[in-house]
Amino acid sequence: MSGGRRRIRWVLLLPCAVLLVMVYFFGVSLGRDPSLVPSPLVGRPAPEISLPELLDPDKTFSRQDVEEGPWMLNVWASWCSGCIVEHEFLMALGRAGAPIYGLNWKDGHTDAMEWLQLRGNPYRAIAVDADGRASIDWGVYGAPETFLIDADGIVRYRHVGPLNGAIFADVFLPVLEGRSQ
Amino acid sequence: MKSLAAALLVLMAVTAAAVDTEAPLETAEQQSLYRKLLEEVRCMVCQNQNLADSDAPLARDMRRELRRMVEDGASEDDVKQFLLDRYGDFALYRPRLAPNTLLLWAGPGVILVIALGAIALVIRRRMQMPIPEED
Numbered sequence: 001m002s003g004g005r006r007r008i009r010w011v012l013l014l015p016c017a018v019l020l021v022m023v024y025f026f027g028v029s030l031g032r033d034p035s036l037v038p039s040p041l042v043g044r045p046a047p048e049i050s051l052p053e054l055l056d057p058d059k060t061f062s063r064q065d066v067e068e069g070p071w072m073l074n075v076w077a078s079w080c081s082g083c084i085v086e087h088e089f090l091m092a093l094g095r096a097g098a099p100i101y102g103l104n105w106k107d108g109h110t111d112a113m114e115w116l117q118l119r120g121n122p123y124r125a126i127a128v129d130a131d132g133r134a135s136i137d138w139g140v141y142g143a144p145e146t147f148l149i150d151a152d153g154i155v156r157y158r159h160v161g162p163l164n165g166a167i168f169a170d171v172f173l174p175v176l177e178g179r180s181q
Numbered sequence: 182m183k184s185l186a187a188a189l190l191v192l193m194a195v196t197a198a199a200v201d202t203e204a205p206l207e208t209a210e211q212q213s214l215y216r217k218l219l220e221e222v223r224c225m226v227c228q229n230q231n232l233a234d235s236d237a238p239l240a241r242d243m244r245r246e247l248r249r250m251v252e253d254g255a256s257e258d259d260v261k262q263f264l265l266d267r268y269g270d271f272a273l274y275r276p277r278l279a280p281n282t283l284l285l286w287a288g289p290g291v292i293l294v295i296a297l298g299a300i301a302l303v304i305r306r307r308m309q310m311p312i313p314e315e316d
Contacts, residue, residue: 011302014295035228040269106238132242139267141225141239 039139039147039158046073046149047137054104054112054126061127063153070156070176071099073147074123074163075135078111080143086162087119093168094122098176102126105135105143148172203244206252215251218260219244221274231274 041047046063053061074090076083094100102123104112107130129135138147139158148157148171157171173179206212216233222243224235232240232247250260261273270276278286 011299014299018292018295037225037271038269040266106242132239133246136242136246136267139269141268 036160037141039155041139041147041155042158044155045153046147046155047134049103049127049134051103051127051129051134054102054109054116054128057109057128061125065125066101067099067124068151069099070148070150070178071101072172072176073101073103073138073149075103075105075138075140075143075145075147077105077107077143078115079107080105082162083144084119086144086164087122089163089165089168090122091120099124103135103138103140104128105140106130106132146172148175150175151178203248206248211251214257215248218247218251218257222247222264223272223274225268225272 048063050060050062053059090100100123102125104126107128109128112126112128127134138145142160144162146159146163147155148159150156156175159167159171163172206215219233220231222232224230224232224237224240224243226237226239227235230237230240232244247260250263255263261277264272265277270279270282276282276285
């Protein structure tokens with residue numbers, strides 16, 4: 001009889017165990033933004049680019065035009081409100097010499113040029129993806145997005161949303177300075 | 182109440198029409214594959230809609246890309262791999278079975294087994310209980 005009683009107690013513990021597991025998963029999910037999708041590109045070679053350049057449409061921008069070393073690809077558009085938020089920060093990075101390249105996503109040429117005249121141009125070069133096809137290759141789903149590519153051409157990180165000092169110092173700077181493995 | 186239901190029906194018809202303005206693909210097989218994919222691929226902007234229902238600019242671009250792939254003779258797996266390589270498992274409403282999606286697929290089954298086990302234990306215990314005598 002005492003053995004039976006013990007088994008009943010074990011069964012009573014089960015809901016508590018299930019509850020704990022649920023609390024764990026809900027707890028993990030609480031701290032996570034479900035609209036941020038991890039990029040499967042991370043850890044793989046960056047996709048090829050072959051697009052016209054915004055400031056010189058007769059020229060084609062490709063990976064060969066990127067200077068040696070790690071670099072950043074910032075996806076932006078004049079219609080993108082988050083891009084206004086991060087622009088001051090990008091300007092500061094550009095002035096400090098950060099290798100930022102732009103991908104102008106589904107934008108009008110005039111709109112994009114006006115935006116740069118108004119707010120300044122932090123980019124070393126800007127590729128124009130007018131129909132959005134190249135951006136699909138990069139898995140872009142919302143501007144602004146910023147990719148970090150290391151000196152070997154491997155995508156190391158993709159940031160969705162306006163870039164800020166904290167994430168830049170934590171993730172981008174070590175790779176850009178060649179301090180990480 | 183009836184007019185409300187009617188209005189709702191009209192609204193549903195409007196949202197379902199995002200893709201229906203497109204010209205059909207060359208062959209019936211291509212068309213049905215294309216439609217099947219649109220139902221199963223998530224619009225990454227409006228994340229609770231599929232490509233067939235969404236009229237977001239990115240959804241339109243992705244429809245165009247999928248359409249081109251199907252026209253060029255891509256299989257269902259080709260298109261799904263294309264999406265997985267770029268947007269990850271999240272892009273598919275029915276994710277493939279992989280180590281990182283195992284919990285997603287096996288979780289409900291595991292919970293069902295635990296629940297059935299618990300019910301069986303309780304039933305067995307109750308059946309072993311003596312039936313109280315009535316006065």
